[in-house]
Amino acid sequence: MAHPLWQLSASEASRRMSRGELSSEAYVRACLARIEAREPDLLAWAAVDPDQAIAQARACDAAPRRSALHGLPVGVKDVIRTRDLPTRFNSPLYPDFQAGEDAHCVAVLRSLGAIILGKTSTLEFASGGRIPPTRNPWDLARTPGGSSSGSGAAVADGMTPLALGTQTGGSTIRPAAFCGVFALKPTWGRVPFDGIKGFAPHLDTVGFYGRSAEDLALLAQAFPLVDALPAPLPGPLRLGVCRTPLWHEAEPQAQAAFEALIEKLARDGVALREVAFTSDEADINRWQDEVMQDGGRYAFLPEFLAAPDLLHTEFKAKLGNHLGLTPERMRQALDRIAQARVGWEAQLDGLDGVLTLSAPGVAPLGQHTQGMATFNRMWTALQVPCINVPALWSQAGLPMGLQLVHRRYEEERLLACLLALVPHLDTERHPWSEHADD
Amino acid sequence: MAHPLWQLSASEASRRMSRGELSSEAYVRACLARIEAREPDLLAWAAVDPDQAIAQARACDAAPRRSALHGLPVGVKDVIRTRDLPTRFNSPLYPDFQAGEDAHCVAVLRSLGAIILGKTSTLEFASGGRIPPTRNPWDLARTPGGSSSGSGAAVADGMTPLALGTQTGGSTIRPAAFCGVFALKPTWGRVPFDGIKGFAPHLDTVGFYGRSAEDLALLAQAFPLVDALPAPLPGPLRLGVCRTPLWHEAEPQAQAAFEALIEKLARDGVALREVAFTSDEADINRWQDEVMQDGGRYAFLPEFLAAPDLLHTEFKAKLGNHLGLTPERMRQALDRIAQARVGWEAQLDGLDGVLTLSAPGVAPLGQHTQGMATFNRMWTALQVPCINVPALWSQAGLPMGLQLVHRRYEEERLLACLLALVPHLDTERHPWSEHADD
Numbered sequence: 013m014a015h016p017l018w019q020l021s022a023s024e025a026s027r028r029m030s031r032g033e034l035s036s037e038a039y040v041r042a043c044l045a046r047i048e049a050r051e052p053d054l055l056a057w058a059a060v061d062p063d064q065a066i067a068q069a070r071a072c073d074a075a076p077r078r079s080a081l082h083g084l085p086v087g088v089k090d091v092i093r094t095r096d097l098p099t100r101f102n103s104p105l106y107p108d109f110q111a112g113e114d115a116h117c118v119a120v121l122r123s124l125g126a127i128i129l130g131k132t133s134t135l136e137f138a139s140g141g142r143i144p145p146t147r148n149p150w151d152l153a154r155t156p157g158g159s160s161s162g163s164g165a166a167v168a169d170g171m172t173p174l175a176l177g178t179q180t181g182g183s184t185i186r187p188a189a190f191c192g193v194f195a196l197k198p199t200w201g202r203v204p205f206d207g208i209k210g211f212a213p214h215l216d217t218v219g220f221y222g223r224s225a226e227d228l229a230l231l232a233q234a235f236p237l238v239d240a241l242p243a244p245l246p247g248p249l250r251l252g253v254c255r256t257p258l259w260h261e262a263e264p265q266a267q268a269a270f271e272a273l274i275e276k277l278a279r280d281g282v283a284l285r286e287v288a289f290t291s292d293e294a295d296i297n298r299w300q301d302e303v304m305q306d307g308g309r310y311a312f313l314p315e316f317l318a319a320p321d322l323l324h325t326e327f328k329a330k331l332g333n334h335l336g337l338t339p340e341r342m343r344q345a346l347d348r349i350a351q352a353r354v355g356w357e358a359q360l361d362g363l364d365g366v367l368t369l370s371a372p373g374v375a376p377l378g379q380h381t382q383g384m385a386t387f388n389r390m391w392t393a394l395q396v397p398c399i400n401v402p403a404l405w406s407q408a409g410l411p412m413g414l415q416l417v418h419r420r421y422e423e424e425r426l427l428a429c430l431l432a433l434v435p436h437l438d439t440e441r442h443p444w445s446e447h448a449d450d
Numbered sequence: 451m452a453h454p455l456w457q458l459s460a461s462e463a464s465r466r467m468s469r470g471e472l473s474s475e476a477y478v479r480a481c482l483a484r485i486e487a488r489e490p491d492l493l494a495w496a497a498v499d500p501d502q503a504i505a506q507a508r509a510c511d512a513a514p515r516r517s518a519l520h521g522l523p524v525g526v527k528d529v530i531r532t533r534d535l536p537t538r539f540n541s542p543l544y545p546d547f548q549a550g551e552d553a554h555c556v557a558v559l560r561s562l563g564a565i566i567l568g569k570t571s572t573l574e575f576a577s578g579g580r581i582p583p584t585r586n587p588w589d590l591a592r593t594p595g596g597s598s599s600g601s602g603a604a605v606a607d608g609m610t611p612l613a614l615g616t617q618t619g620g621s622t623i624r625p626a627a628f629c630g631v632f633a634l635k636p637t638w639g640r641v642p643f644d645g646i647k648g649f650a651p652h653l654d655t656v657g658f659y660g661r662s663a664e665d666l667a668l669l670a671q672a673f674p675l676v677d678a679l680p681a682p683l684p685g686p687l688r689l690g691v692c693r694t695p696l697w698h699e700a701e702p703q704a705q706a707a708f709e710a711l712i713e714k715l716a717r718d719g720v721a722l723r724e725v726a727f728t729s730d731e732a733d734i735n736r737w738q739d740e741v742m743q744d745g746g747r748y749a750f751l752p753e754f755l756a757a758p759d760l761l762h763t764e765f766k767a768k769l770g771n772h773l774g775l776t777p778e779r780m781r782q783a784l785d786r787i788a789q790a791r792v793g794w795e796a797q798l799d800g801l802d803g804v805l806t807l808s809a810p811g812v813a814p815l816g817q818h819t820q821g822m823a824t825f826n827r828m829w830t831a832l833q834v835p836c837i838n839v840p841a842l843w844s845q846a847g848l849p850m851g852l853q854l855v856h857r858r859y860e861e862e863r864l865l866a867c868l869l870a871l872v873p874h875l876d877t878e879r880h881p882w883s884e885h886a887d888d
Contacts, residue, residue: 092677111550111763112550112551113550113551113552114752116648116749116751116752119752119755119756120751120752120755123752123755124755125757200654201651202748203747203748204648204651204748204749205648205651206646206647206648206749208644209644210554210642210643210644213638213639213642213643213651214639235748235751236751305613307639308642310641310642310673311554311642311644313554313558313673313674314552314554314558314561317557317558317561317562318557318561326565339857339858339859339860341855342858342859343795343859346858347791347792348787350785350791350792353785353788354785354788357781387620419775419777419781420777420780420781420784421780421781422777447707
């Protein structure tokens with residue numbers, strides 16, 4: 013039996029569209045049908061307008077192809093402004109807010125022919141406060157992670173092949189890990205943050221979601237972080253292994269799956285070498301948190317001034333400098349991060365990428381938590397590009413993320429490395445497939 | 451004869467309003483009359499709506515005072531979005547663009563009771579391309595500097611007591627120097643850039659204009675970069691003197707005025723000590739340019755995709771990576787800047803601020819140039835707060851800027867230092883006063 017259309021990856025759908033074998037309308041309708049069927053369980057969307065999405069798809073079908081993204085649907089995290097759907101930030105301050113203007117990243121995708129399918133659920137302002145009700149498609153009792161909860165869940169469940177998120181701590185990579193999808197957090201600053209609600213300017217980064225390595229490359233090419241779609245690196249691969257100073261905070265099942273994968277890669281002929289932080293750098297996640305919380309001292313001031321009663325107490329605490337940050341501590345945090353960045357990147361000569369965990373383990377149970385950013389904060393602080401690869405699985409078949417990291421501005425090498433790495437990995441599992449019950 | 455109301459500084463107007471001696475409407479009407487009289491010569495404004503400004507002022511006069519900014523008019527650089535005036539970026543791509551939403555910095559000022567008086571002229575996208583026709587109020591044959599051309603000229607000429615600008619290279623401090631007004635470029639990242647057209651994310655900073663040290667403190671308190679209005683530092687002041695590796699590019703008249711001022715301060719009992727860049731750091735302005743141009747590879751992509759024919763060729767060159775930047779060069783530029791930042795700030799123990807030039811000399815003749823950012827690029831790259839002080843004057847009576855700089859996050863100490871320093875300086879000159887013809 014043929015697979016339903018909504019199961020196609022963006023890249024495969026793009027190929028079929030370019031050959032005239034698939035219309036955007038048919039693909040978008042399949043995604044909308046999947047949303048209709050699954051949204052009552054997943055609650056991944058803050059806004060979908062099916063008529064509008066279909067109208068966009070028909071317009072694309074009637075127009076010359078503008079790029080490989082032409083006709084492909086994209087979900088947009090609801091802290092990113094869109095001109096034709098509400099942008100609510102999961103905040104009671106913006107109950108019906110209509111931006112009337114696309115954020116930079118949305119404008120680029122739309123100009124290249126992508127369909128803005130809907131807005132995906134988010135933690136309030138991607139920063140704290142209200143947790144969205146979104147559930148993990150692998151186990152509805154678990155969190156999909158956050159703050160890009162809806163983007164991770166919707167891509168994992170076949171509701172949309174592509175989505176946009178953001179990351180300030182671990183908000184793109186962690187949901188990707190918990191939901192078992194590919195995601196790329198690019199080098200800080202390469203994809204402009206214009207039109208997105210900011211939290212901490214040193215850290216805020218746009219993130220990309222897809223269901224294959226090629227899908228991430230499609231999005232990377234749009235901005236353009238790569239000049240052309242990269243080819244897989246010729247072997248043998250040379251990879252770093254970075255267990256980070258927080259390895260003891262990973263679940264034993266995540267550590268074990270990671271070590272088993274490293275052994276397999278060694279057997280496959282991948283050259284592996286350890287990459288480490290120094291003991292002086294063990295506090296990097298705390299420095300990241302100081303820089304992030306300092307952003308919160310300023311980011312939510314307009315909302316506080318406009319309607320303090322509607323602003324969650326967590327944001328008021330941030331505005332009140334709840335960490336007691338001083339100019340000295342801010343400079344120390346930033347300068348130690350800068351020093352760690354140089355030291356960490358200096359170890360990467362001759363390496364095609366570095367492997368680490370994306371999350372401490374499987375998605376936690378419950379809707380009161382979004383899990384920990386333990387294995388994300390340091391990379392966000394270092395501003396390096398990182399990719400979640402759905403390649404580690406618990407005994408119960410739940411996704412645990414493998415993370416592939418490189419130096420700043422190396423998206424092209426990182427994606428080429430990923431394309432060469434994927435054939436060694438077990439990434440072809442989906443919540444709708446039999447693997448879910450392995 | 452009493453001075454016209456438009457000559458009042460923001461701080462003095464605020465005091466009179468708080469005592470019930472001045473209405474916002476009267477002050478705003480005086481500014482609007484000044485604009486009407488002088489705008490044909492200066493061309494400092496991209497949009498003014500007098501009725502709307504007066505309506506805002508009347509509403510303020512009828513409401514309880516919300517802050518020291520209550521009722522004070524502010525000019526807003528036309529790359530900063532405003533909900534009730536067009537935002538055109540000096541670009542033919544946005545001929546009648548109505549944002550419908552205030553940028554973060556505008557929302558904060560409006561919530562505190564400030565009057566959004568109008569939009570001030572700017573270099574296209576604050577980045578290149580079209581130079582606005584704005585003239586220097588001290589000499590109509592000269593540039594006011596840029597890219598915040600209108601903000602600098604309008605504050606200098608009494609059209610508005612306060613204005614907002616931005617700085618990526620020297621776009622706030624240089625117009626302040628050429629127009630002879632006070633301006634503050636805060637620590638990078640402290641005032642969120644949300645709602646402003648970005649150029650280079652490592653550098654883009656909101657800037658403040660006023661006609662006194664107290665005016666800058668009023669704006670700094672709004673965000674809040676200072677907890678309370680700072681008091682002048684008790685003497686004796688301890689200041690660094692930084693001639694920078696580019697001193698040879700300053701005009702002899704600027705060098706001479708700076709050295710004469712240093713001698714005067716020494717005679718006044720100010721303790722002075724040299725602060726230097728190392729010879730390894732002499733290329734910091736080139737690194738800044740690489741980081742800035744790299745931003746341009748991504749910032750203008752939506753405009754290029756939407757209407758390439760309307761985008762100035764300069765932006766197309768930026769999009770085309772005209773400097774041939776590589777990942778390695780970007781990391782080198784950023785890491786050398788980070789190292790220079792640590793080395794430079796480490797010299798400031800025990801200093802209340804550091805003096806340098808704001809510009810190489812007086813505003814150049816002609817409307818084809820906006821002058822050089824030679825003495826701004828390094829500070830923007832270092833992300834440190836800096837203030838232009840209108841305290842250096844050419845033989846012909848034209849302003850040349852003195853710059854006061856400190857470590858990141860030290861806005862409070864910097865403003866307290868400025869307040870103690872001003873009594874030693876010759877800052878009370880205006881284009882409308884007899885000094886203009888000295």
